[in-house]
Amino acid sequence: MPAAIIILGAAVRQDGTASPALRARVQAARAWGERQMPPAIYIPTGAIGRHPPAESVAMAAILMQAGVPEARIHQEPTGTDTFSSVLACVALLRRIGHRGEVRVATHRYHLPRSLLLFRLAGVPAHAVPPPAGPSETGAQRRWFWRMREVAALPYDAALMLWARLRRRI
Numbered sequence: 001m002p003a004a005i006i007i008l009g010a011a012v013r014q015d016g017t018a019s020p021a022l023r024a025r026v027q028a029a030r031a032w033g034e035r036q037m038p039p040a041i042y043i044p045t046g047a048i049g050r051h052p053p054a055e056s057v058a059m060a061a062i063l064m065q066a067g068v069p070e071a072r073i074h075q076e077p078t079g080t081d082t083f084s085s086v087l088a089c090v091a092l093l094r095r096i097g098h099r100g101e102v103r104v105a106t107h108r109y110h111l112p113r114s115l116l117l118f119r120l121a122g123v124p125a126h127a128v129p130p131p132a133g134p135s136e137t138g139a140q141r142r143w144f145w146r147m148r149e150v151a152a153l154p155y156d157a158a159l160m161l162w163a164r165l166r167r168r169i
Contacts, residue, residue, distance in 0.1 A: 001100035002038045002072075005029045005128055006089050008082065008106040008114060009046020009055030016051065018058045021107065024131035026062045029105035032128040034068075040103070042068065043092060045076040045085040082110070083156045086117040090169055093123065103128045109145040113153045120160040121169050 007029045010021035018026070026044070033040030042063055046055025056075040063073055076092050079085025093102065104114050105128040118125035163169050 003040045003101040005033050005040045005103045007044045014051050026059045028131040041072045045079045090121045
C-alpha cells in the first residue's frame, strides 16, 4: 500500500499563486513521495484563507503540474488551521480506507505540533524531510515561529484530547 503524505497548508498570495512556504511544502512532499515504491498518495489540506483558491487546490495544482496523476491526489479543502486539518485528514484517511504509512509535510518549526496532533488522533504519523523555511532565515524570525508553536502546542493538544473524549475522532 502506498504511503499517504499529508501536506499542511500555508498562505496563498493575493494573485492566487502559492506562497514560497506552500510551494516548499509541496516540493518536499513530492521529493519524498515519488521515490517510494509504490509512489505515495498526496493529501493537500487547507481551506480558502485570505485569498482564493483554497490552499489544497493550489497544492494539488502544483503536484499535477509536476506530473503527479490526479488519481493520487485527495484534496481536503476544509481545514482552517492545524487542528481542524488534522481532524479532517484523519476522517479522509478513514473514508478512503488508507491503512498504510502516513507522513506529514510541513516546515521544521511546525513538525512537533503536527506530529503530536496526528498521534493523539490515533494516526502514527512520521515526518517527510522538511524544507528549509521561515525558521531558518534568521534569529529573530526563528524565535517568532518557535514562540508561536510553544503557545499553540499545549492548546491544540488539549483540544485533541477533548475531541477524543467526546469521540469526535
